[in-house]
Amino acid sequence: MEALGFHPLLSISQRPKILKNVSGSTRLSNSSCPSFYTHKIKQNCRSDIRMQAVKEEYELKQMKDMTAARKRWEALVRDGKVKVLTPREAGYAIQLSSKTLLDVRPTTERQKAWVKGSTWIPIFDVDNSFDAGTLSRKVTEFMMGGWWSGVPTLSYDKQFLTKVLEKFPKDTDLIVACQKGLRSLAACELLYNAGYENLFWVQGGLEAAEEEDLEREGPQPFKFAGIGGLSEYLGWTDQQRAAAAKEGWGYRLVYSARLVGLFLAADALFIGAQQVGRYLQDLRSH
Numbered sequence: 001m002e003a004l005g006f007h008p009l010l011s012i013s014q015r016p017k018i019l020k021n022v023s024g025s026t027r028l029s030n031s032s033c034p035s036f037y038t039h040k041i042k043q044n045c046r047s048d049i050r051m052q053a054v055k056e057e058y059e060l061k062q063m064k065d066m067t068a069a070r071k072r073w074e075a076l077v078r079d080g081k082v083k084v085l086t087p088r089e090a091g092y093a094i095q096l097s098s099k100t101l102l103d104v105r106p107t108t109e110r111q112k113a114w115v116k117g118s119t120w121i122p123i124f125d126v127d128n129s130f131d132a133g134t135l136s137r138k139v140t141e142f143m144m145g146g147w148w149s150g151v152p153t154l155s156y157d158k159q160f161l162t163k164v165l166e167k168f169p170k171d172t173d174l175i176v177a178c179q180k181g182l183r184s185l186a187a188c189e190l191l192y193n194a195g196y197e198n199l200f201w202v203q204g205g206l207e208a209a210e211e212e213d214l215e216r217e218g219p220q221p222f223k224f225a226g227i228g229g230l231s232e233y234l235g236w237t238d239q240q241r242a243a244a245a246k247e248g249w250g251y252r253l254v255y256s257a258r259l260v261g262l263f264l265a266a267d268a269l270f271i272g273a274q275q276v277g278r279y280l281q282d283l284r285s286h
Helices: 035-078 088-097 132-149 159-169 181-191 229-234 240-247 249-285
Strands: 018-019 025-026 084-085 100-103 123-126 154-156 174-177 200-202
Touching: 035 181, 084 088, 084 181, 088 100, 088 174, 088 200, 100 200, 132 229, 159 181, 174 181, 181 200
Parallel strands: 084 200, 100 174, 174 200
Antiparallel strands: 018 025, 123 154
């Protein structure tokens, strides 16, 4: 009904009738459908089309930008300008060679888990501004899955290079890491172009690390630092499924209880909305 633009507080007699034609398809009765509803339906259709166009344009731009970036990053690794380390090798390098680990993750991930003794300078961080452009981007990213994944809107820190230059000379051996390995590659590209030549990239990011690979500090395992949103709450991420397979039924019961609670809350809201609708109808009828 919502797809047709009906207001939930309208009584049955006020709503346009839906008729079946000979072929079995559904149509609106012209005799009973006020022009207001026809205009509302057209408005909703145009809005849906615009939203779909914006979504497709956004996704296409993201794909093009990521494809171009990956080619540049692969060239850096292929040409030996950035050396590759596994999380375990990075742990050995930190312990035995006193190399510096540069953590470029945003605040939301850093707060959950970090490598002891690492230096934190995020290349992208949570965008807390509220200008029109940022709000539009936040809404778009939330509608495109941010509500499920919990990934916040991030923005590039224009002072990233300046902060690194202030902290480390260009001949420093830097091990660059992020959560999954992509943002750290972007950081390696910037650092190499700025004159850093002793760069090491943690392949797969901290998410690929086992607990014994690196000395961790923080309340959660490295693997859980990058998850969030409704998927984390319900335990439906790949990382949580893997943990559940190891922990057994006790671990799964927690998230099963959360799912049941979510359904109960949704039912309660639905019933509450119905009651409010009936109450408002009664007020209008009197």
